Amino acid sequence: MKVAVVGASGNVGTAVLNHLVDASEVTGVVGIARRMPDRDVAPYSSAEWHLVDVGAEARDDAAEEAIIERLVAAFDGVDAVVHLAWLIQPNHERDLLRRTNVEGTARVARAVVRAGVGHLVCASSWAVYSPAPDLTPRDEAWARDGVRSSHYSVDKAAQERVLDDLEAEYPELVVTRMRTGLVLTADAGASIARYFIGPWVPRRLLAPGALPILPTPTGLRAQVVHADDAGRAYLEVLRRRAGGGFNLSTGETLLGEDLARILDHGRTVPVPAGVARSLLHYAWRSRLFASDPGFLDMATTLPVMDVTRARRELEWEPRHDADATVRDLLDGMVRRAGGASVPLRPHDRSFEGVPGLRPALRGRAPAATGEPGGPLDRELLRTYLDDHLSGSTAGVARIERMARAYADTPIGPDLRLLAGEIGHGRDELMTLMDELGLPTRPHRQGLAWVAERLGRLKTNGRVTHQSPLTVLLELELMRSAVAGQAGLWQTMVEIAGDLGMGRDRFAELAERSIAFQTRLEELHARVRGDALRASGERPLKLA
Structure with a gap:
């Protein structure tokens, strides 16, 4: 049995890989992620890897088809696909989350069908269920409309509707939904703290016994x-080709007093759920806390899951009880424990609730070629790309302003087209940094934006009206900017192999930047003849 795992570098993905690589009936494992883990470290070293972002934005049908085709290629020859890819942060970017979580699942489903895979196992959640009025355990037949005030729950319910449609259209395909409770382990301690708490809560407060008393929302x-x-x-489901939904938890329900017993000395202060929600809402809005109030809504309204089916049909029993599981996580959070993948990176204080702040790239040695070389220095690469991003930010601001300022001149249409295409190049750079897990420095982009606007104050010899020199100088500056952009993509072509990426992508971007230079040179030729002439108050009176 050969298995592909989409989202194989995260918390659950790593756990699934650990069991797949040790299973005698598993003949091969394909790992799929948007950011490459350290392939020299187990369990990642036992998988064949493909870089695919299932949530990538597709600007047209061709781009959409390209994403699905990359998945189809990764699924070639596999017997089952485990789909785990899911975004929790940045949870202020709702469109991004839905594109990854719901549309990403639909892309995987289409690729599974096209590749002829017979079994799809999808990570669903406790969050898929509708609220329940009490703590009576509910089985897999409970309503699946989610908690409407939680984006996470809404997306989980929408994801299962994608699976419902898939089953209806392809009844021969075995589809499994793994409805887990909170999946915890010490090795995900740093990651879970980043995703759900953020940088401002001291980790030492999470050590058992550190808090003298614990405020707990009512109904938790x-x-x-x-x-x-x-x-x-997951391994048992794959072995048995078991379809349908499976509730997974320790079978215990932790209430506020149970969490207080684990976290402190068992002393709690009940807080009305509405009050707690208001406090959490403002902390989240101000970026002081990573979790949005929807998570509290789930924690006070979702039903208790009955796990009888998993025990009966999978012969599965949890080896860790609820107390031990939570204590293991808390230990990992305090120690900032992690693993050898970008999502599980340890000792990183980056806040993933803020757009653009991403993890650090793990350097990887180039393939043996007999030439001098060594591991890529992630800090140098980050600085290099971030410097280009700052320059690109200023360049995009300049070309967009030019397109507006000269809209009614003969070069206006060309500038408008260039502005859109050069802006797309900047988007490609931001996407690359995100894929590599390299944090940007937003303040530098802000300074570049300000510097570009201050540059507009230069009069070029005219105060009361536009100087004939302005368009000439701006076109020359833009030629320099796109030349720098071409150099960036040419450099990326050279190191693409070290990053586990294809060279063709960067070669195409380099060619585009060179084409920008040619088009800007043509515009420059159209205006330079009149710009310095005494009568040329406005050099854009062109034939």
């Missing part, structure tokens, strides 16, 4: 499962 309840136990359940 939680179900958890250890990542290792979840990984075993």
Whole structure:
């Protein structure tokens, strides 16, 4: 049995890989992620890897088709696909989350069908269920409309509707939904703290016994499962080709007083859920806390899951109880424990709730070629790309302003087209940094934006009206800017192999930038003849 795992570098993905690589019946594992893990470290070293972002923005049908075709190629020859890719942050960017979580699932589903894969196992969640009025355990038949005030829950419900449609259209395909509680482990401690808490809560407060008293929202309840136990359940589903929904948790329900017992000395202060929600809302809006109030809504309204089906049909029993699972996570959070993938990176204080702040690239040695070389220095690469991003920010601002300022002149249409295409080049650079897990420095882009606007104050010899020199100088500056952009993409062609990426992508971007230079040179030729002439008050009176 050959298995492909989409989202194989995250918390659950790593746990699934751990069990797949040790299973005698598994003959091959394909890992798919948008950011490459360290392939010299187990369990990632046992997989064949493909870089695919299932949530990438497709600007047209051709781009959409390209994403699906990359998935189809990765699924070639596999017997089952495990789909785990899911975005939790940045949760202020709702469109991005839905594109990855719901549309990404639809892309995987289409690729599974096209590749002829017979079994799709999808990571669903406790969050898919509709609210329940009490703590009576509910089985897999409970309503699946989610909690409407939680984007996470709404997307989980929408994801399952994608699977419903898939099953209806392709009844021969085995589709499995793994409805887990909170999947916890020490090795995800740093990651879970980044995703759900953020940078401002001292980690030492999470150590058992550190808090003298714990405020707990009324109605709080939680179900958890250890990542290792979840990984075993996924393996059992694959072995048995078991379809349908499976609830997965330790079978216990943790209430506020249980969490207080684990976190402190068992002393709690009940806080009305409405008050707690208001406080959380403002903390989230101000970026002081990573979790939005929708997570609290889930934790106070979702039903308790009945896990009988998993125990009966998979012969699965959790090896970690709820207390031990939570304590394991807390230990990992305090230690900032992690793993050898970008999502699980340890000791990183980047806040993923703020757009643009992303993890650090793990350097990787180039393939043995007999030529001098060594691992890429991630800080040098980050600085290099970030410097180009700052320059690109200023360049895009300049070309967009030129397109507006000269809209009614003969060169206006050309400038408008160039502005859109050069802006797309900047988007490609930001996407690249995101794929590599390289944090940007937003303040530098802000300074570049300000510097470009200050540059407009230069009069070029005229105060009361536009100087004939302005358009000439601006076109020359833009020629320099796109020449720098071409150099960037040419450099990326050279190091693409070290990053586990294709050279063709960067070669195409380099060719585009060179073409920009040619088009700007043509515009420059159209205006330079009159710009310095005494009668040329406005050099754009062109034939």
